[in-house]
Structures are given as structure tokens and as C-alpha cells.
Amino acid sequence: MPMQPPPDLESLSLAEIARLAEEQRLPPVDSWNPDRIGDSEMRIARDGSWYHQGRAITRPAMVRLFSMILRCEADGSHVLVTPIEKLRIAVEDAPFGAVEMKAEGEGRDSRLAFRLNTGDLVAADADHSIRFVEKADGPHPYLRVRGRLDALIARPLYYELAERALSGGDDPAGIWSNGAFFPVDPVP
Structure with missing residues (x-):
């Protein structure tokens, strides 16, 4: 499924924004607890930029995809989680x-x-x-x-x-x- 570009916020009413926010379909990451745990070698910088092995991830669709499987654990750490693995990701401030x-x-x-x-x-x-x-x-x-x-x-x-x-x-x-x-x- 191709990622759609985000709509222009100014052109939307708040009712339309609320509807779009409700329609966002996210995977059930809170219900996934895989045994396989590792490190993603990824980092989210204070300015919201994403990095893998020190190199910026410049494709917005990739960042969006990763953001959909992001979870904050009870201890405040962050992970990228799928049904088969959970990978730590460093977050400098907010993801x-x-x-x-x-x-x-x-x-x-x-x-x-x-x-x-x-x-x-x-x-x-x-x-x-x-x-x-x-x-x-x-x-x-x-x-x-x-x-x-x-x-x-x-x-x-x-x-x-x-x-x-x-x-x-x-x-x-x-x-x-x-x-x-x-x-x-x-x-x-």
C-alpha cells in the first residue's frame, strides 16, 4: 500500500482532521511481545530526524513506516516491534x-x-x-x-x-x- 502525502493542514477543518486522525490504522504493537530482542542501530535525534548506523534516513515514507511500529516501554525505553522481534531504538527527547x-x-x-x-x-x-x-x-x-x-x-x-x-x-x-x-x- 503506497503512502499518501499528508494533506495540507490549512485546507482542512478540525472536524476533517479529527476524522482523519481516527482513520489512522496502526498495527497492534502493544499486543506484540516477541522473544527475539536486539538493537536496531537507529536513533531519533532531538529535532525528530531518524538515523540508522549514523546515517540520516531521508525517505519520509521509511520514517513513517518505522514510526508506525514504535512503542515506548514501561521503563521509558523505546523499541520498534513486530510480531517476531523487538529492537531497541535510541530517542534523544520525544520520538x-x-x-x-x-x-x-x-x-x-x-x-x-x-x-x-x-x-x-x-x-x-x-x-x-x-x-x-x-x-x-x-x-x-x-x-x-x-x-x-x-x-x-x-x-x-x-x-x-x-x-x-x-x-x-x-x-x-x-x-x-x-x-x-x-x-x-x-x-x-
Whole structure:
């Protein structure tokens, strides 16, 4: 099945984005527990770039394919998993990057959707939360993608989120999306 190019986020309504996000068919990696375990010799850099044996994986379709079999284990490690093998993969920060955002509405009626660096679409809601983590270089915003997998929200989008939070008048300040509230106070 050939990979389709991601649709233009600006041309889609949030209802269309939500429908597309729901239609994403992913393999049941959480139910696969193969005995064969190894190392993929792969790494996902802080900027979301994928590498194999030190060389960049430049084909977006390959990155997308690998991202579909990615899982975060209970101990926080990451693996690529199939029914027959599980391979460790190094992840420097978050395995995904949220690189584009579309917002509709204000306050409690807000709805936010994000495009990931893999082309996937994720609508922020109770199951796909936004959280802020305090690090040495300041707060880092994350979006829950699926399972225990997160996307680091790009800095320009962080500024848009901060603006929405500050103009919302909530105490504590935060962001609403699809009926869920996400405080912007970073957790240490």
C-alpha cells in the first residue's frame, strides 16, 4: 500500500482532521511481545530526524513506516516491534515533533490539532494531552500521540500556545482543546 502525502493542514477543518486522525490504522504493537530482542542501530535525534548506523534516513515514507511500529516501554525505553522481534531504538527527547497547529474557537470552545513530522494528525483532547516540562533551557511542551509516545511541540507553536493561555483568563493559565484543559505550569 503506497503512502499518501499528508494533506495540507490549512485546507482542512478540525472536524476533517479529527476524522482523519481516527482513520489512522496502526498495527497492534502493544499486543506484540516477541522473544527475539536486539538493537536496531537507529536513533531519533532531538529535532525528530531518524538515523540508522549514523546515517540520516531521508525517505519520509521509511520514517513513517518505522514510526508506525514504535512503542515506548514501561521503563521509558523505546523499541520498534513486530510480531517476531523487538529492537531497541535510541530517542534523544520525544520520538515525534509537532510541527504545525490548527486552532479553532476560543476558551473552553477551543479545538487544537497538530501535524507531526511524520505527517500524522493528532487532535489535542483528554486522550492526547498537552503538558509542559521544565528543563534547564526552559519549558518544553509535549503532546501525547499514543500509548506513552509523545511529540515535542515546535518552539513557534509553543509561543502560539502561550499566547492562547495568557489571553484565556483561566487561573491557573492553560489551554483548552476539545473540552480538556491543560495547565501551562511546567512540571519539574
